[in-house]
Amino acid sequence: MNKVFFLKLIIVLLIGFNAVSFSKFYRKDEIDRCFLEEDQNYILIEKNKINSITSYLYKDNNDNYLSKLYDNNQEIEIEDLIKSDKINEYNKKIEELLYLKYPKFVVNGLLKNNVIKSYVLRDNELVIYFNNYNITPIINELLYLKVNYNEIKDYLDFTFILDNTYENEIGYNYTNAKKSIAFTFDDSPNKNKTNKIVSYLKDNLFHATFFMLGNKMKYQKDLVLSVINNGNEIGSHTYNHKNMSKMTDEEIKSDFNLMNDLYKSITGNNLKYIRPPYGVISEKQTSLIDASFILWSLDTNDWRYRSSDYIVNYVINNVKDGDIILFHDSYDETVEAIEELLPILYSKGYQIMSISELFEIKGITLENNQIYHRAIK
Numbered sequence: 001m002n003k004v005f006f007l008k009l010i011i012v013l014l015i016g017f018n019a020v021s022f023s024k025f026y027r028k029d030e031i032d033r034c035f036l037e038e039d040q041n042y043i044l045i046e047k048n049k050i051n052s053i054t055s056y057l058y059k060d061n062n063d064n065y066l067s068k069l070y071d072n073n074q075e076i077e078i079e080d081l082i083k084s085d086k087i088n089e090y091n092k093k094i095e096e097l098l099y100l101k102y103p104k105f106v107v108n109g110l111l112k113n114n115v116i117k118s119y120v121l122r123d124n125e126l127v128i129y130f131n132n133y134n135i136t137p138i139i140n141e142l143l144y145l146k147v148n149y150n151e152i153k154d155y156l157d158f159t160f161i162l163d164n165t166y167e168n169e170i171g172y173n174y175t176n177a178k179k180s181i182a183f184t185f186d187d188s189p190n191k192n193k194t195n196k197i198v199s200y201l202k203d204n205l206f207h208a209t210f211f212m213l214g215n216k217m218k219y220q221k222d223l224v225l226s227v228i229n230n231g232n233e234i235g236s237h238t239y240n241h242k243n244m245s246k247m248t249d250e251e252i253k254s255d256f257n258l259m260n261d262l263y264k265s266i267t268g269n270n271l272k273y274i275r276p277p278y279g280v281i282s283e284k285q286t287s288l289i290d291a292s293f294i295l296w297s298l299d300t301n302d303w304r305y306r307s308s309d310y311i312v313n314y315v316i317n318n319v320k321d322g323d324i325i326l327f328h329d330s331y332d333e334t335v336e337a338i339e340e341l342l343p344i345l346y347s348k349g350y351q352i353m354s355i356s357e358l359f360e361i362k363g364i365t366l367e368n369n370q371i372y373h374r375a376i377k
Contacts, residue, residue: 042060044056048123050123050160053076053081053158055068057118057129064132065116065131066118067118067119080157083155083156083157098111098145100171102205105135105136105204106139109135112133114134116132123161124163125149126147127146138347141349148166149161150163151168175351176361179321180358180362181321181358182208182353183352184325185197188213188227188234188329189210190330191220193332195226197338200335201338202230203342204352207357210232211234211236211237211275214240217262225266233272233273234267235274236256236273236274238255238259239258240255242277244277245280252285273292274292286369286370286371290368292370295373296326296373297322297323300334311333311341312340324358324372324374359372359375362376
């Protein structure tokens with residue numbers, strides 16, 4: 001038996017007998033296969049070296065992550081790379097960036113003590129992977145956070161590279177990789193109910209479109225601005241909720257101009273969308289107004305059933321990618337349903353957005369004088 005073969009045999013035996021205590025040993029000659037512990041095979045998927053610090057990231061067949069950090073071959077913890085008097089500030093920054101990327105209900109689950117965090121050091125960023133979290137509803141996606149060193153440079157206790165420019169991960173940066181739908185609310189604004197919905201949307205990093213009545217807008221200008229300032233958008237639902245099919249051409253044009261003037265006096269912008277009350281509009285009438293006519297593909301009938309359970313179940317059982325969903329922010333039951341629906345839809349891979357955002361992400365240009373029910377080509 002030659003010496004090379006004998007050494008290889010000894011290494012294999014050491015790995016086999018010391019799997020459980022792997023965290024205490026380190027080999028300079030890297031291996032792709034890490035260790036076997038409780039029937040879980042961990043594979044080395046990323047290794048990075050920054051000066052004297054080396055980071056390793058491993059993953060098993062169930063997408064569980066495990067990381068190891070070494071400084072000059074001595075195993076260390078992430079806290080060893082943070083200035084001792086800056087750990088609280090570092091933790092607050094990580095929490096802040098998590099809320100920027102993920103809905104509130106997700107972050108609340110990730111901040112619990114039982115969550116396992118794995119760390120990777122790259123040249124310009126720290127990446128944190130999360131495992132063993134308990135989030136309701138269940139999230140079936142990889143949860144991680146990329147933290148550019150610019151965000152935590154004052155807290156770190158090692159030498160690193162700073163990017164001249166960088167972008168944080170923001171939940172509002174919607175992606176084609178997920179299903180996309182638009183929430184729309186008629187007969188708005190409605191004081192506390194509208195405020196609650198805007199707050200729920202913000203907590204979940206979503207947007208919506210509110211089709212407002214002029215005779216309500218003029219008395220709730222601050223609420224109109226709050227809707228806009230939180231990333232949502234507003235369309236016309238006429239001034240007094242009149243059936244447009246019973247209006248003359250001049251009345252239709254006059255009503256829209258009145259709505260647009262009111263909206264512009266509050267926001268400085270012009271209205272781009274209109275939703276006819278009752279969804280009734282003729283092709284001839286659409287030619288009278290330079291705006292896009294937004295109807296819907298899924299009507300919750302919340303005004304009829306007045307049940308949050310009904311609304312939630314109806315949407316979950318019928319929603320499809322590209323849908324425009326009709327609600328009214330006039331009812332407590334609808335507000336309750338929205339609070340419950342947003343996390344459920346997120347967990348099912350949906351992102352909820354305004355009409356403009358939905359059609360943009362679907363690659364559809366909204367045209368004036370046209371009627372739209374769904375965002376599909």
